Amino acid sequence: MSALALLMAVSLTATEVETAIAAIPPDPDNPSCPRTLNWSTYREMRFTLEKTEARRILKAEGRIDADAATRLQQALKDNNPVDEIWLRSPGGDARVGNEAGAMIRKAGIPTRIPQGWACFSACNFMFMGGPIRFVDDGGIFAVHMFTHLSDKEAVHAEVAQSADKAAQVIGDVEQDSAMLASEDNDFLIKMGVSRKLLTEVMYKQKAVAAGDGDKSTRRCLTLMEAVKYNVANAQ
Numbered sequence: 001m002s003a004l005a006l007l008m009a010v011s012l013t014a015t016e017v018e019t020a021i022a023a024i025p026p027d028p029d030n031p032s033c034p035r036t037l038n039w040s041t042y043r044e045m046r047f048t049l050e051k052t053e054a055r056r057i058l059k060a061e062g063r064i065d066a067d068a069a070t071r072l073q074q075a076l077k078d079n080n081p082v083d084e085i086w087l088r089s090p091g092g093d094a095r096v097g098n099e100a101g102a103m104i105r106k107a108g109i110p111t112r113i114p115q116g117w118a119c120f121s122a123c124n125f126m127f128m129g130g131p132i133r134f135v136d137d138g139g140i141f142a143v144h145m146f147t148h149l150s151d152k153e154a155v156h157a158e159v160a161q162s163a164d165k166a167a168q169v170i171g172d173v174e175q176d177s178a179m180l181a182s183e184d185n186d187f188l189i190k191m192g193v194s195r196k197l198l199t200e201v202m203y204k205q206k207a208v209a210a211g212d213g214d215k216s217t218r219r220c221l222t223l224m225e226a227v228k229y230n231v232a233n234a235q
Contacts, residue, residue, distance in 0.1 A: 029209065033142055033220035037118040039090040044068070047075035055083040058109075064092030064122045069099040076107055085111045085130065091121025098122075098187050101129025105191065110234070113139035120144070120218070125184070128191045128231065135223060135232040143197075144218045145205040197229040 024034045042062025050057045058079055060072070076082055085104060091097065104111060104126065111130025113119045115138035119127050124143055127133065135141050181198075188195050201219055209215040226232040 029215040030218045030220070031216070033140070033218060037090075037120065037140060037142060038088065038116055039118040039120055039123070039140075040088045041090075045071065045089065045092075047071060047079075049075075049079045049082075056081060058082045058085045059088070060085055060126070061088045064089055064097050064100065064126065066093055066096060068092070069096050069103060072100050072103060076103075076109075082107075082109050085109050086114050086117065087111060087119045087123055087127050088113075088117040089119055089123035089126070091123050094122045094125070095183070096122065097125040098183060100126045101187065101191070104129035105131060110134065112136065113141060115139055118142055124231075125187060128188070128193050132234045133232050134234055135221075135226045137223065140220050141226055141231055142218050142220045143202045143205065145203060145207045192233070193231055194229040197231065201225075201229070 024036075027033045027035045040061040040063075044065045045060055045062040045068040048059045048061075050059060056079065058075060108131055110132035111127045112134040113127060113136060115136045118140035120140075120142040121144060124141065127141070184198060185195060188197065201221070205219055206214070206217050209217050221229075221231065223232070
């Protein structure tokens, strides 16, 4: 069992959690993050309801695929009322993440990254849709500099065709990136999250690992930083 899985499997005090987290080895390329991020390997996001005596919790786990927002809407309808949404995801489709976040805000449902779970990339924006947002001790809110080069081999093939083709691909990427940056900025304003999260953290990360030296492409916020940027607005 991994250290992160162990955190999930046992109930610990805040001090014990801090001690356990300190014992998890860091990622050598991304030292602000643990070596292993528990963000679910489902190829498509799954929504499952967990009932406790006090709450009805909708778990959102897996990659944010093209139909994730549609399934979220159906899950909210089928499981109404939902008291909280818990997120564990490596990200995925950026615009679908924003759409799902806006949907959560409209529904007025709090979001949480539980102890031992990780929310990365497009998951960040889905999480920030919650009007009340919890990042538990041991929960990971990890960010990066977005890039549209998800299919790098296809891009390289197009670029290799000619200088004109390369210029066209670069221009398309720059234009779409600028549009997404504007959309992300507007989203943070609407959700009450500091725009400095973009300028001071997200946009300072490398889009791809450098050949030599610093290979960091992601950043895991501390709980203090999550509060500072109003990512987490409740405890």
